[in-house]
Amino acid sequence: MMKEPLLQASELSRYFGTEVAVNNVSFTIHKGEVLGFLGPNGAGKSTTMRMLSGNLAPDNGQIIINGVDLLDHPKQAKAHIGYLPETPPLYKELTVAEFLQFCARLNAIDKQHQKAAIDSAIERCGLTNVSNRLIGNLSKGFQQRVGIAQAIIHSPAVVILDEPTSGLDPIQIREIRQLIRDIANEHSVILSTHILPEVQMLCDRVQIISHGQLMFNDSIDALSQKMQASSLLLAFEQPMLAEKMRHIPGIENIDTLSDYRFRVHYHPDTNPTQSLLQLAVNNAWQLSMLMPEQHSLEDVFMKIIQNEDTDA
Numbered sequence: 001m002m003k004e005p006l007l008q009a010s011e012l013s014r015y016f017g018t019e020v021a022v023n024n025v026s027f028t029i030h031k032g033e034v035l036g037f038l039g040p041n042g043a044g045k046s047t048t049m050r051m052l053s054g055n056l057a058p059d060n061g062q063i064i065i066n067g068v069d070l071l072d073h074p075k076q077a078k079a080h081i082g083y084l085p086e087t088p089p090l091y092k093e094l095t096v097a098e099f100l101q102f103c104a105r106l107n108a109i110d111k112q113h114q115k116a117a118i119d120s121a122i123e124r125c126g127l128t129n130v131s132n133r134l135i136g137n138l139s140k141g142f143q144q145r146v147g148i149a150q151a152i153i154h155s156p157a158v159v160i161l162d163e164p165t166s167g168l169d170p171i172q173i174r175e176i177r178q179l180i181r182d183i184a185n186e187h188s189v190i191l192s193t194h195i196l197p198e199v200q201m202l203c204d205r206v207q208i209i210s211h212g213q214l215m216f217n218d219s220i221d222a223l224s225q226k227m228q229a230s231s232l233l234l235a236f237e238q239p240m241l242a243e244k245m246r247h248i249p250g251i252e253n254i255d256t257l258s259d260y261r262f263r264v265h266y267h268p269d270t271n272p273t274q275s276l277l278q279l280a281v282n283n284a285w286q287l288s289m290l291m292p293e294q295h296s297l298e299d300v301f302m303k304i305i306q307n308e309d310t311d312a
């Protein structure tokens with residue numbers, strides 16, 4: 001039997017004026033899961049995260065967290081939720097330790113447990129060396145760590161992170177992703193992002209949201225399958241002729257990109273990779289690259305949306 005979900009959102013909708021930002025969205029998250037919320041800018045991710053965290057009332061729908069109805073019992077339900085908004089709520093004139101002290105009180109952590117909670121959040125988020133620095137003087141990456149620390153300080157069951165790597169440089173992005181992996185060992189995580197590889201790196205399951213509606217809800221593996229295009233990019237060290245490959249079973253078409261580079265389109269049921277490699281070895285073709293191509297996220301959106309249309 002499937003265990004009770006940790007968080008269950010049913011038929012959530014939210015309007016801004018006559019515009020529908022989130023349209024009848026339902027989903028669940030179970031213990032230990034990292035759920036990716038993937039969608040382009042304006043798709044309704046932040047609006048959904050704000051509703052899940054109890055910071056924005058839905059116009060319709062229900063949110064149950066750890067068995068508690070968020071709309072009926074916001075205080076109890078919110079105790080199970082940690083939330084990092086798109087723009088972190090930091091007080092830049094406080095030190096890291098002072099700010100987390102404030103957050104511990106805000107989250108109604110017992111006085112005798114506050115210090116342990118703060119120390120643990122500082123330690124887990126790699127803030128030990130900067131705990132006495134003013135937040136305003138920290139790099140964006142470290143400010144984001146503080147944002148994550150305030151989201152986990154009360155040991156919530158579910159941590160909601162809204163675009164946690166946006167605006168960071170590549171090194172900071174790598175560090176924050178590692179921190180999210182660590183966080184996911186102890187909490188269920190809902191991660192909103194418009195970056196597909198981020199979802200592929202961090203999440204177990206992905207939901208794609210577009211124009212306020214959920215278009216896809218499946219495992220990362222299922223998404224990767226959808227991403228798989230039926231084409232390969234080939235490069236050779238020496239000039240090559242497309243004709244030499246055309247007879248290989250499965251190959252339907254070859255684009256000659258240069259004397260050295262080709263795009264091979266194949267029938268989805270017959271991947272010619274093995275045959276190509278065999279031929280390359282037998283004929284001493286100096287193959288320097290053979291790369292399966294992926295659809296772009298935009299292509300996958302289009303495919304998913306078209307499938308929905310034909311299914312309906």
Ligand SMILES: Nc1ncnc2c1ncn2[C@@H]1O[C@H](COP(=O)(O)OP(=O)(O)OP(=O)(O)O)[C@@H](O)[C@H]1O
Binds near residue numbers: 016041045047163
């Ligand atoms: N406070 C608001 N007032 C009016 N419209 C809003 C408000 N907040 C969001 N919207 C609209 O709702 C839609 C969804 O916005 P939302 O911020 O949830 O998208 P998003 O997927 O998080 O994108 P982004 O990454 O750009 O924040 C957009 O069309 C946006 O303009």
